[in-house]
Amino acid sequence: MGLALLLSMVALLLWRSYGNSYARSARTQSEASAKSSGPPQQLSSDGLESLRAVIKAGNLSDLRWPDFSDYEKHTQKFYESYGYSLPW
Numbered sequence: 001m002g003l004a005l006l007l008s009m010v011a012l013l014l015w016r017s018y019g020n021s022y023a024r025s026a027r028t029q030s031e032a033s034a035k036s037s038g039p040p041q042q043l044s045s046d047g048l049e050s051l052r053a054v055i056k057a058g059n060l061s062d063l064r065w066p067d068f069s070d071y072e073k074h075t076q077k078f079y080e081s082y083g084y085s086l087p088w
Contacts, residue, residue, distance in 0.1 A: 040085035048084055055079060 043051060054060050055076050058069030068075060 040082050040087045042085050051079065051084060 055072060058072040058075075059067050
């Protein structure tokens with residue numbers, strides 16, 4: 001029974017160590033990606049009008065679930081926070 005307990009403790013320590021190093025690695029990659037990405041892409045005036053029209057309609061037929069009218073205000077706030085540019 002002592003060996004089973006010892007193996008369980010080692011497994012737990014290895015699992016925690018892996019989880020911590022994985023989270024640290026993911027955080028470092030995320031920070032590096034955020035630093036290397038440029039400024040948001042600015043839309044042309046026609047693109048800006050189209051984006052605002054789609055947001056106001058709450059529907060875009062190209063999407064898997066085209067009706068996002070329940071999220072219209074959230075979508076509007078998202079794009080407003082980026083000055084109606086493309087943050088990706």
